[in-house]
Amino acid sequence: MKILVIGATGTIGKAVADRLSNQHEVIATGYRDGDVTVDLGNAESIKAMFEKTGPVDAVVSTAGLANFGPLSEQSDADYTLALNNKLMGQVNLIRIGRDFVTNHGSITLTSGILSRQPMPGSASISMANGALESYVKAAALELENIRVNVVAPAFVKETMEMMGMDSTYGVSAVDTSIAYDVAVNGDMHGETLDVTDYL
Amino acid sequence: MKILVIGATGTIGKAVADRLSNQHEVIATGYRDGDVTVDLGNAESIKAMFEKTGPVDAVVSTAGLANFGPLSEQSDADYTLALNNKLMGQVNLIRIGRDFVTNHGSITLTSGILSRQPMPGSASISMANGALESYVKAAALELENIRVNVVAPAFVKETMEMMGMDSTYGVSAVDTSIAYDVAVNGDMHGETLDVTDYL
Numbered sequence: 001m002k003i004l005v006i007g008a009t010g011t012i013g014k015a016v017a018d019r020l021s022n023q024h025e026v027i028a029t030g031y032r033d034g035d036v037t038v039d040l041g042n043a044e045s046i047k048a049m050f051e052k053t054g055p056v057d058a059v060v061s062t063a064g065l066a067n068f069g070p071l072s073e074q075s076d077a078d079y080t081l082a083l084n085n086k087l088m089g090q091v092n093l094i095r096i097g098r099d100f101v102t103n104h105g106s107i108t109l110t111s112g113i114l115s116r117q118p119m120p121g122s123a124s125i126s127m128a129n130g131a132l133e134s135y136v137k138a139a140a141l142e143l144e145n146i147r148v149n150v151v152a153p154a155f156v157k158e159t160m161e162m163m164g165m166d167s168t169y170g171v172s173a174v175d176t177s178i179a180y181d182v183a184v185n186g187d188m189h190g191e192t193l194d195v196t197d198y199l
Numbered sequence: 200m201k202i203l204v205i206g207a208t209g210t211i212g213k214a215v216a217d218r219l220s221n222q223h224e225v226i227a228t229g230y231r232d233g234d235v236t237v238d239l240g241n242a243e244s245i246k247a248m249f250e251k252t253g254p255v256d257a258v259v260s261t262a263g264l265a266n267f268g269p270l271s272e273q274s275d276a277d278y279t280l281a282l283n284n285k286l287m288g289q290v291n292l293i294r295i296g297r298d299f300v301t302n303h304g305s306i307t308l309t310s311g312i313l314s315r316q317p318m319p320g321s322a323s324i325s326m327a328n329g330a331l332e333s334y335v336k337a338a339a340l341e342l343e344n345i346r347v348n349v350v351a352p353a354f355v356k357e358t359m360e361m362m363g364m365d366s367t368y369g370v371s372a373v374d375t376s377i378a379y380d381v382a383v384n385g386d387m388h389g390e391t392l393d394v395t396d397y398l
Binding site for chain 1: 242269270271273275278282286287290313314315317318319320321322323324325326327328329330331332333334336337338340341342
């Protein structure tokens with residue numbers, strides 16, 4: 001398969017691209033670096049990306065921006081970022097990408113465990129994640145030629161270490177990549193795959 | 200209690216306002232009609248509403264616009280409406296309203312069963328509903344002086360009849376109003392109340 005991995009320069013994305021490239025051809029995509037670049041917050045940029053790559057058999061997104069921060073300090077701009085980038089950026093991968101994914105192909109997005117297990121500071125991220133999980137479940141009912149799913153990672157060990165947090169209960173990027181592999185090579189449609197269910 | 204009911208001119212809102220007014224003082228709010236008016240899609244309008252009403256003991260929203268329609272026909276404007284009105288309009292009731300709700304008061308929003316039980320045509324509505332349920336769960340972790348919850352109505356019998364649908368499995372507006380009563384008078388915080396659990 002020819003697989004477009006969006007966010008391939010990030011911690012999870014790199015592990016996903018590495019894993020999938022054992023058996024497939026991966027087109028690595030990032031905001032600044034990669035075989036192709038894309039600004040997820042800009043629908044025109046998403047269109048341009050797909051026009052450059054042409055048809056692909058699968059799309060995997062591990063991208064999408066949103067800010068962590070106290071509820072009382074989250075600004076309108078923080079909400080706009082979560083909605084325009086993490087949420088609509090990925091929703092637009094389905095809306096635009098469905099015309100570029102081959103028959104029986106798939107699109108896999110990324111939410112996160114904070115949708116259902118929030119923590120203080122996660123409100124706008126939890127909001128975007130919950131939206132993605134419900135959206136994919138609904139959209140799947142109307143998508144017959146491609147499968148769409150969303151992977152919900154737990155906290156990633158490498159990210160926690162980078163932020164100086166105790167990473168004891170973190171899941172490594174390599175282990176996180178398993179659920180993406182399952183979503184791409186499996187037959188689920190409209191589902192949320194919790195990373196911790198696939199370890 | 201002094202309770203602000205937003206969307207009080209709608210099918211559910213009217214039943215909620217009627218029910219709560221048996222024991223409480225209700226300020227009925229609508230887009231065009233009501234004791235006060237508000238445009239939920241406009242944060243300035245929400246601020247102006249609270250400045251007019253002054254402190255209230257509870258806020259109940261049964262409002263929020265989003266369009267039903269085939270995935271392939273949903274436009275950018277349909278997504279924007281769902282995000283700016285149904286989602287951020289209600290999120291802003293918490294962000295702005297928290298300063299106007301008295302200690303131990305509450306804010307109750309409205310999502311809908313389509314977040315977890317979608318149907319063809321519901322993608323942007325399901326997205327907004329899922330976002331609201333995750334947001335309220337997360338925001339509750341940081342709100343100590345007020346309670347926030349979201350009620351998820353099933354299909355409302357009167358609305359189904361108005362749309363010419365078979366309403367056999369619909370829940371009447373009066374029955375739907377019970378879950379709102381529970382959210383206002385109960386002690387839950389950060390929860391999604393499925394209307395069908397309170398019949």
